[in-house]
Amino acid sequence: MHGPVADLSTRVAGLELRNPFLLASGIWGETGESLRGAYEAGAGGVITKSIGREPRTGYPNPTVEMYDRWGFLNAMGLPNPGIAEYPREIAIARGGGALVIGSVFGHDAEEFAELGAALTETGVAALELNLSCPHAEGLGSEVGSDPSAVEDITRAVVRRTKLPVIAKLTPNTHDIVALAQAAERGGASAISAINTLRGLAIDVRLQRPTLSHGLGGLSGPAIKPVGLACVYQVFRGVRIPVIGVGGILTADDALEYLLAGARAVEVGTAVALDGIRVFGTLVRELGRRMDELGVRRVEDLIGAAHRSDPPPGAPRDPL
């Protein structure tokens, strides 16, 4: 018996990750024990629930709709214990050795900056800005689909922290590259793409939306092609690194994101489908697949799919 020889470590936004798989924000992450558990299960790092100024209960149930294995619709409504109480959860997670990235949400640049500064004091390794939750009034994608707001928010946070700042962007826009470029101008160290796609489920017998909030966000394999396209485009549009998110259930899904240009990936819905042990499986399988493909380092995969593209204006290959 011997393990994979491939080197799974990767670097993104100044973070040294033991492997590219991050626990996505909103999955587990309400308690320190859960963050720690996800790290111990094999994640390269863990991202907290998005934290706001005040405790927030989120929307009433139903908050989730599951579609077999292809998709998952949710409108949790950003439940979180608030910035005053949350640092002790981060302490529990860090006490277990976890690499923790703190996610924050707010209504405006000042609120984001205040929360970013507060989380910086907790010993998190980086900040992720939730500019992309698709179902919260005045928050998330409602502020994050305007490039000038993205730039202002990012700049305000960057000024108040010494940590790398990651802007998590929404696909619910006609031009995600413009959002990524705005975050880059604001001083972001990396882009996460994508958050969920806005979606709706209706029960035909009750003739009403199934989620209490009506609109929700779609995640899971159904959105993988969308996430890949966004990562592919953002990779070409900015110089800062990209973290890929959306529908990663297997090592090959992750490979696709790395080849599209991601330096790391976030995993969320897979935890609901396969349990937290999915991180161990992904790490093992990525090593095995890289060995099979003859790839030594994650680094060698990043953006490699772009090399096969014809240069602009070149004649297309005849079929």
Next chain:
Amino acid sequence: MRRIVPVSGRTVETPTTVTLRFEDARPAAPGQFVMLWIPGDDEIPMSLSYVGSSKGVTVKVMGPTSRHIQEIAPGTLLGVRGPYGNAFELTPHRVLVVAGGSGAAVLAPAAEALRARGGEVEVALGATRASELLFEGRFAAMGATVHPATDDGSRGARGFVTELVGPLLARGRFDAIWTCGPEVMMQKVIAAAQGTGVPVVCSVERWMKCGLGLCDACALGPYHVCVDGPVFPAERLGAVPEFGRTKHDAAGRRVPG
């Protein structure tokens, strides 16, 4: 994954507890729960009190949603997803069931399943008063020996049901204790069984949102009650400092349990 089912029956069990029945062919095992949606109101986790194709939930008034559920008339449409979570292992032969309040709702189908396999069941059944004893007749009908206890002494022993556990363990041989009720009650059951060598299995109730092991609302130390439970061997709970002390509220704050 969600089925819309009409309520097929409604039974008043005690002055504060009502059972709703509905047809649902999805297989379920005693101990498992469903997420029950009352359209226009909340969706809440409910242990199944009947696990056959005619399923049931037995609801005690806890808050506005459970009060609303109790008033639901037959024919009303409900949403059901699940069943989720794990189940009682039906391997022991002689089981002492210790039920506090609405805890009997999940223990009754487990005891029935054990009886159907030829197992033997004694029940320590606790409530505030005689009229609140849940499923006393159902336990008797399955051939279990029932030992009631009420806070006011209106039926059976006066005092907490947990006080029956020590004497019952001293009198008879049991392969396991199954318990469900408030966490402090279950802690007392665990304490009473300590040193007797009889393993204790607890059905734990926590605030839940997704029921799928994703949202973290039901985090209990390193566990998630929705997927790692709700049925836990006491040894696993012993290592969890929050058990019997704190819970998470809807915002994820730690509050006294």
